[in-house]
Amino acid sequence: xxxxxxxxxxxxxxxxxxxxxxxxxxxxxxxxxxxxxxxxxxxxxxxxxxxxxxxxxxxxxxxxxxxxxxxxxxxxxxxxxxxxxxxxxxxxxxxxxxxxxxxxxxxxxxxxxxxxxxxxxxxxxxxxxxxxxxxxxxxxxxxxxxxxxxxxxxxxxxxxxxxxxxxxxxxxxxxxxxxxxxxxxxxxxxxxxxxxxxxxxxxxxxxxxxxxxxxxxxxxxxxxxxxxxxxxxxxxxxxxxxxxxxxxxxxxxxxxxxxxxxxxxxxxxxxxxxxxxxxxx
Amino acid sequence: xxxxxxxxxxxxxxxxxxxxxxxxxxxxxxxxxxxxxxxxxxxxxxxxxxxxxxxxxxxxxxxxxxxxxxxxxxxxxxxxxxxxxxxxxxxxxxxxxxxxxxxxxxxxxxxxxxxxxxxxxxxxxxxxxxxxxxxxxxxxxxxxxxxxxxxxxxxxxxxxxxxxxxxxxxxxxxxxxxxxxxxxxxxxxxxxxxxxxxxxxxxxxxxxxxxxxxxxxxxxxxxxxxxxxxxxxxxxxxxxxxxxxxxxxxxxxxxxxxxxxxxxxxxxxxxxxxxxxxxxxxxxxxxxxxxxxxxxxxxxxxxxxxxxxxxxxxxxxxxxxxxxxxxxxxxxxxxxxxxxxxxxxxxxxxxxxxxxxxxxxxxxxxxxxxxxxxxxxxxxxxxxxxxxxxxxxxxxxxxxxxxxxxxxxxxxxxxxxxxxxxxxxxxxxxxxxxxxxxxxxxxxxxxxxxxxxxxxxxxxxxxxxxxxxxxxxxxxxxxxxxxxxxxxxxxxxxxxxxxxxxxxxxxxxxxxxxxxxxxxxxxxxxxxxxxxxxxxxxxxxxxxxxxxxxxxxxxxxxxxxxxxxxxxxxxxxxxxxxxxxxxxxxxxxxxxxxxxxxxxxxxxxxxxxxxxxxxxx
Numbered sequence: 001x002x003x004x005x006x007x008x009x010x011x012x013x014x015x016x017x018x019x020x021x022x023x024x025x026x027x028x029x030x031x032x033x034x035x036x037x038x039x040x041x042x043x044x045x046x047x048x049x050x051x052x053x054x055x056x057x058x059x060x061x062x063x064x065x066x067x068x069x070x071x072x073x074x075x076x077x078x079x080x081x082x083x084x085x086x087x088x089x090x091x092x093x094x095x096x097x098x099x100x101x102x103x104x105x106x107x108x109x110x111x112x113x114x115x116x117x118x119x120x121x122x123x124x125x126x127x128x129x130x131x132x133x134x135x136x137x138x139x140x141x142x143x144x145x146x147x148x149x150x151x152x153x154x155x156x157x158x159x160x161x162x163x164x165x166x167x168x169x170x171x172x173x174x175x176x177x178x179x180x181x182x183x184x185x186x187x188x189x190x191x192x193x194x195x196x197x198x199x200x201x202x203x204x205x206x207x208x209x210x211x212x213x214x215x216x217x218x219x220x221x222x223x224x225x226x227x228x229x230x231x232x233x234x235x236x237x238x239x240x241x242x243x244x245x246x247x248x249x250x251x252x253x254x255x256x257x258x259x260x261x262x263x264x265x266x267x268x269x270x271x272x273x274x275x276x277x278x279x280x281x
Numbered sequence: 282x283x284x285x286x287x288x289x290x291x292x293x294x295x296x297x298x299x300x301x302x303x304x305x306x307x308x309x310x311x312x313x314x315x316x317x318x319x320x321x322x323x324x325x326x327x328x329x330x331x332x333x334x335x336x337x338x339x340x341x342x343x344x345x346x347x348x349x350x351x352x353x354x355x356x357x358x359x360x361x362x363x364x365x366x367x368x369x370x371x372x373x374x375x376x377x378x379x380x381x382x383x384x385x386x387x388x389x390x391x392x393x394x395x396x397x398x399x400x401x402x403x404x405x406x407x408x409x410x411x412x413x414x415x416x417x418x419x420x421x422x423x424x425x426x427x428x429x430x431x432x433x434x435x436x437x438x439x440x441x442x443x444x445x446x447x448x449x450x451x452x453x454x455x456x457x458x459x460x461x462x463x464x465x466x467x468x469x470x471x472x473x474x475x476x477x478x479x480x481x482x483x484x485x486x487x488x489x490x491x492x493x494x495x496x497x498x499x500x501x502x503x504x505x506x507x508x509x510x511x512x513x514x515x516x517x518x519x520x521x522x523x524x525x526x527x528x529x530x531x532x533x534x535x536x537x538x539x540x541x542x543x544x545x546x547x548x549x550x551x552x553x554x555x556x557x558x559x560x561x562x563x564x565x566x567x568x569x570x571x572x573x574x575x576x577x578x579x580x581x582x583x584x585x586x587x588x589x590x591x592x593x594x595x596x597x598x599x600x601x602x603x604x605x606x607x608x609x610x611x612x613x614x615x616x617x618x619x620x621x622x623x624x625x626x627x628x629x630x631x632x633x634x635x636x637x638x639x640x641x642x643x644x645x646x647x648x649x650x651x652x653x654x655x656x657x658x659x660x661x662x663x664x665x666x667x668x669x670x671x672x673x674x675x676x677x678x679x680x681x682x683x684x685x686x687x688x689x690x691x692x693x694x695x696x697x698x699x700x701x702x703x704x705x706x707x708x709x710x711x712x713x714x715x716x717x718x719x720x721x722x723x724x725x726x727x728x729x730x731x732x733x734x735x736x737x738x739x740x741x742x743x744x745x746x747x748x749x750x751x752x753x754x755x756x757x758x759x760x761x762x763x764x765x766x767x768x769x770x771x772x773x774x775x776x777x778x779x780x781x782x783x784x785x786x787x788x789x790x791x792x793x794x795x796x797x798x799x800x801x802x803x804x805x806x807x808x809x810x811x812x813x814x815x816x817x818x819x820x821x822x823x824x825x826x827x828x829x830x831x832x833x834x835x836x837x838x839x840x841x842x843x844x845x846x847x848x849x850x851x852x853x854x855x856x857x858x859x860x861x862x863x864x865x866x867x868x869x870x871x872x873x874x875x876x877x878x879x880x881x882x883x884x885x886x887x888x889x890x891x892x893x894x895x896x897x898x
Binding site: 012076 | 311336368371372374396446447448452453454455458461462464547548549550551552553554563564565566599600602603604605606608630631634635636638641642644646647649651653655656658660661663664665666667668670675678679681682685686689691692693696697698700701702704705706729743751754755758762763765767769770773775776777778779780783784787788791815859860861862865870
């Protein structure tokens with residue numbers, strides 16, 4: 001009877017990893033998975049890395065669970081006699097130190113360049129770096145976007161710095177509606193007006209904190225047009241959950257048209273010039 | 282059986298003194314303001330178990346909101362938020378998860394490991410009569426109460442609907458400027474003061490543990506004969522002592538920012554909640570560095586002691602020496618050492634210098650190496666063992682099993698590129714619950730069942746223990762495994778209503794399933810509590826060594842009297858000599874650390890007066 005219970009527990013511990021793996025297998029079909037494929041080239045590389053890690057991790061998971069299952073089952077059957085008297089094995093310790101460290105070191109070094117491309121400003125695509133698209137300012141609980149005037153051409157680093165420090169007359173403003181062109185890398189500056197926020201666009205696989213007092217450049221590139229989500233990923237107060245905005249990726253022409261329309265509507269002061277005699281009364 | 286081995290059914294001697302100093306203590310000095318490490322340990326244990334229920338209730342509040350957002354909370358809704366019609370307000374939601382983390386980390390896990398088990402086990406396992414500084418030890422417990430008071434006051438000062446709502450990480454500027462989170466107001470300050478008291482309590486404990494372990498070991502108890510529990514407590518105490526001052530200093534700086542107008546963490550020119558622009562010149566990232574410089578080692582403070590205790594219990598329940606004792610010690614030390622240089626992995630998306638991201642990533646990934654070595658050694662320990670599938674062992678296997686998942690899911694966050702996506706999603710919530718609950722708390726549940734007979738001289742119910750384990754394990758996995766999927770689906774943490782965002786709408790059924798599982802798991806803890814308090818008075822009485830274990834603590838009476846040992850313990854061998862030829866020769870599968878080797882009976886002083894006779898004098 002005791003043996004039966006022992007075997008029950010042996011099976012019990014082997015049962016749940018099977019359920020866990022199965023639930024991961026069915027997850028993409030049930031939409032318990034990424035919100036669609038990555039919509040930016042860097043996002044695609046992040047996804048590739050994720051799947052690479054997932055394969056390694058799953059292999060290790062299965063191997064350790066099988067090893068555990070084996071020792072548990074064997075140990076459950078051994079209800080009499082004595083246990084194996086051993087203090088360990090130097091050879092095994094060496095093997096399971098060196099092999100994992102090789103795998104881990106590979107994982108660490110293999111991923112460095114994606115990180116560098118995402119965050120190290122000097123590796124940003126030059127065209128994006130020289131012509132910043134916008135300045136995104138987070139505040140409780142909304143996103144404020146400032147574009148330079150559509151015809152504004154930046155002449156070097158100092159010019160960009162000046163634009164960041166001093167708003168210009170031709171700047172265009174929107175709130176909670178961030179438009180970007182597709183098909184080319186774009187860079188924008190992230191800042192915060194009050195507390196810490198984080199710019200998170202799950203479809204583009206972009207996340208970056210907006211830190212009070214810092215101006216942080218980030219870049220991305222939308223492969224295809226569409227309305228993506230923009231939300232806050234760093235606790236910023238009671239309304240953290242509702243810092244919801246639209247990130248609309250549009251083809252270049254549509255984007256330029258959007259900027260011009262924005263300019264027109266912003267320059268429109270609502271004053272209709274007098275055109276007929278009724279004004280004169 | 283050796284003559285030295287005290288008989289398993291030795292009479293329970295509550296007042297046996299090792300020193301012969303007979304002074305009767307009053308009730309207050311004996312059980313309330315006690316300087317006896319065992320009483321203090323039990324005080325810590327009882328307090329933390331009650332806090333555990335409170336923290337769990339807060340978690341269920343969080344889960345209610347995620348499953349049924351903005352709907353009336355059953356029973357508690359009317360009581361607490363009558364004004365809002367029984368709904369959880371967004372402010373209250375931020376407070377719920379803040380206080381859940383605060384209670385669980387600072388009032389449950391850290392004190393239950395170091396405070397309860399550290400206090401109870403260290404002198405017993407190294408053969409000392411008490412801690413090095415008994416009064417300091419008493420203070421370390423009683424300093425927890427002002428902390429609890431401050432946390433509780435921060436809870437209720439705003440009339441139960443507002444409180445510290447800035448997360449347990451309390452990132453400035455949100456936590457530094459009062460107008461940034463109006464509902465927190467003075468509560469956040471009280472919270473920070475409570476944190477400081479907890480720090481003082483931990484610091485007193487850690488100084489005591491280090492001193493005791495270094496100075497008060499019994500004759501023959503060399504460093505490499507110490508049980509792994511002691512090694513882990515020792516290393517944890519060192520971590521605590523070096524990391525904690527940083528948090529304390531940071532806490533005072535934040536209080537100063539809030540109360541006296543300094544600007545350590547506040548940059549200039551911020552317009553918070555339409556208040557006047559700030560004038561500071563501070564840097565919010567400074568807090569994150571200081572905070573995580575403590576709080577990352579704290580992750581190991583919350584894990585290493587459980588690792589040590591599980592090693593002890595697993596070796597005993599496999600009737601087999603621990604596999605690779607020295608690699609286990611070295612990997613503990615390696616985790617602790619590397620633990621000091623990985624704090625930046627909490628800040629990959631924070632905007633710190635990207636070069637730091639790279640170094641922290643390499644260090645973080647490499648810290649999984651010692652953890653992997655430990656896991657392999659635990660599996661090695663069970664390999665070829667005669668496993669005893671009792672509550673203790675089940676919880677230990679649960680520990681290893683869950684620790685593997687927690688370790689592996691950590692890889693995704695340790696890697697900066699994937700962390701860009703997973704940072705602050707439910708993936709991280711799943712990960713740290715697998716480590717802190719799945720690993721640490723299963724270890725603690727095992728330890729409670731294992732050392733309970735030593736604490737009270739009675740056994741806990743095995744059947745109830747197994748049912749508790751079964752429900753907790755199933756409930757735990759049903760609660761936290763799906764959170765990985767929520768994280769992959771991009772659900773951010775700390776959202777009062779994720780379904781506001783269209784791409785998360787379809788996750789509500791899964792969240793309801795999680796909430797249901799969490800409720801099952803939560804209510805299952807009442808079994809543990811019931812079993813604990815019932816067995817304290819009604820459990821089956823046992824002798825000194827009910828588990829046939831080897832450690833020094835099992836040669837003392839159960840419960841040990843004042844001064845612990847009724848004889849001078851001498852340690853003759855390594856801690857895990859189960860099924861050794863030496864033991865076989867005695868016709869048993871264990872040989873205690875205090876049993877003298879048969880070939881040298883004359884040289885051992887205790888042999889002249891066996892302990893069971895000495896108690897009679």
